Amino acid sequence: MKLVALVIGLLAFVNLHAQTTQDGLALINGERYNEAGDLFKKLAETTPSADNQYYLGYYYIKTNQLDEAQKAFDKGLTIDDKSYLNKVGQGTVALAKGEKAKAKELFDEAEKKKKKDAEVLFRIGEAYTLFEKNNDPAEAIRLLDEAVKRDKNLADAYLAKGDALMLRNEGGAAVTAYEYALTAKPNYATAHNAIGQIYLRGKNYNLALENYKKAIEADPNFAPAYKDLAELYFLAQKYKQAAENFDLYIQKSGTTDPEMKLRAAQFAFTADDYAKSLQLLEEIKGKINNPITLRMYGWSNFKTNKPDEAIQNLTEFIKIAPDKVIGDDYKYLGRAYNQKVTDGKGYDSTGVAYILKGADMDTSKAEAATAYKEVAALYYAAKDFPNAAATFEKGIALDTAKASANDYYYTGLSNFQMATAKVLPTAADSNYADSAKISMERRTLFLKADSIFATVTQKLPDWPYGYYWRASTLYNAYDRQENVDKGISQPYYLRLTELAEKDPDPSKYKSYLKLAYGYLAFHAQTTLKDEAKAKEYWEKLLKVDPDNISAKEALGLATPTAETQPAAGAKAGAKTKAAATPKKK
Secondary structure, eight states: OHHHHHHHHHHHHHHHHHOOHHHHHHHHHTTOHHHHHHHHHHHHHHSOOHHHHHHHHHHHHHTTOHHHHHHHHHHHHHHOTTOHHHHHHHHHHHHHTTOHHHHHHHHHHHHHHTTTOHHHHHHHHHHTTSOTTSOOHHHHHHHHHHHHHHOTTOHHHHHHHHHHHHHTTOHHHHHHHHHHHHHHSTTOHHHHHHHHHHHHHTTOHHHHHHHHHHHHHHOTTOHHHHHHHHHHHHHTTOHHHHHHHHHHHHHHHOOOOHHHHHHHHHHHHHTTOHHHHHHHHHHTTTTOOOTHHHHHHHHHHHHTTOHHHHHHHHHHHHHHOGGGOOHHHHHHHHHHHHHTOOSSSOOOHHHHHHHHHHHHHOSOHHHHHHHHHHHHHHHHHTTOHHHHHHHHHHHHHHTGGGOOHHHHHHHHHHHHHHHHTSOOOOTTSTTGGGHHHHHHHHHHHHHHHHHHHHHHHHHOTTOHHHHHHHHHHHHHHSOHHHHHHHTSSHHHHHHHHHHHHHSSOGGGGHHHHHHHHHHHHHHHHHTSOOHHHHHHHHHHHHHHOTTOHHHHHHTTSSOOOSOOOOOOSOOTTSOOOOOOOOOOO
C-alpha cells in the first residue's frame, strides 16, 4: 500500500511538472479556459516565478478578470522587479480599462529595456489587438514585425499580426500573416481556424469549411473550430449539423459561460430539439440577465405543447423588452393561444390577431406573406371562407413573385365556396326581390374563382385538377343550357380527360371523369351535332360509371325516360370536396 501511495504521488508530481506554460497557452487558444486557469494557478503556486505570475495574469486578461490580472502582475514584479513581461501585463490591464497613456508608458519602458526580447515585443503588440475599443493596429503591426525579426518561428506573433490586419479590414494580408504562422508552426490549428474565419467573413463558405476542418484534423480538441463550424452550418441552414457542432464546442471547451449555453439553446431550437433547448435554458436560469431567454422559453414551450407557459413567457418578454420584440414573438404568442383551443374551431381570435400583428412587423415580405397564408389556412379549415379568401389574397399580394400554385388553389376554392353559399331565393322566400342582385354576386364570385384557377393551370399546366375547377366554376357561373350550348366549360373538361387518361392510374380521377365525360357527350351531341364523338364520350362514361342512365339511354342500352342535363361540375349550393392539393411550384 505504501508503494502504491508513493507511485500515485510520483505520478501526480510528474503530471504537474509535465504541464508547461505552453500547454496552458494552448488551452487558452482552444478556449478551454477552466483547464487553463487550473494549470496556471498550480504553476504559480508550486513553482513561484515572475514568468508564471505573468502567464497567470494573461489567463485572467483573456477571461476578462482584470482585477485578478492586476494582482498577478503586481505579484510577479514583487518576485522580480525587473520582470518586464509583468510590466507589459500591467500595461495591458491599463489599456483594457481605457487608460491609454498609462499603458503606453509601461509598454515603452518594457520595449526600451527589452527591445531584443521577441516575447516582450510580441506581448505588447498583441495587447494592442485585444480590446475592441482600445486597439491600435498600426502600433501592433510595428511591434509584431520587430518580434518576428528576432524570432521568425514565433507563430503566435504572426497570428497577432493577422488579427491587427483584420482590425483594418485587410483580409488578404491577414491570411498571409496566418500562413506565415503555419510556416513557423506547421499544422497549427489556431492558424487554420483564423484563416477559416476570414473566409467566412468574406462569404467564401467552401474555403471557410475547408480550413475549419483542417483545424479539427490538426487538433480534434480545438474547441473554437467546432463553434465556428456551427455558425457556418447555421448560415447554410443546416441546423442539425450546427447544433451538433456547437454541442461539441461546449464539450471540448468545458465552458460554463451562460452566453454560450444560451447560444447552444438557440441552435437546439433551430434543430427542432426543443426539449434540449429548454434543458439548456434551465442550466443558465438566474445566471444571465438577458430577456432573450424569455423568448427562447416561450418558443420552446410552444413547440413542446405547453401553451400556458409559452403565453406567460412571451407576454412577459414583450412587456419588459419591447425594443427587442420581433414579428416572430407575436406569431408564437398567437400560435400558443391557438394551441389552447379545444372547440374544434382550430384557432382563437386573439391568436389570429397576434399572428397577423407579427406579420405586419416583419421586414421580410416573404415571411409576412407566409404568416398571412398560415392564418388563411386556419380560416379555411374552419369553413370561414370570406376571411380565408381575403387573407389568402393579402398573403399573395405581399409576395406575388413567390406565391405558389397551392396558394392560388385555396384562394380559388375559398371564393368558390363563398359563391355556393349564396343560394338563389325562390318565389316563396322573403328575399325573392333580391334574386337578381344575389345572382350577380354569385356569378361574380364564380368568375373570380375561375380567374384564380386559371393561374393554377398556368403554374401547373399538367395538373388535371386545376382544369376540373375551371370547368366547374364556369359551369356554375352561367346558365347550364347556355354553358353547354356555347361549350364554355368544354376546353377545361377536355384537358382534364386528356391528362387523366395519360396517368398510369387514371382510376384516381374516376369521380371527376364522370362529370367531364357527361358534359363532353352532351356538348358533342347537342351543340356540335357530332354523333360519333358523342358516342365515344358516352362509352368512356360507361367505363367509369357502368350504371349511368344517360349513357345507357344514349347508346340504346336503356329505354329513355326523360330529357336529361349533364351533371357536370360541382353544383352551386351543393357540398364540394376539394381535389388533391397541388404540388407547390
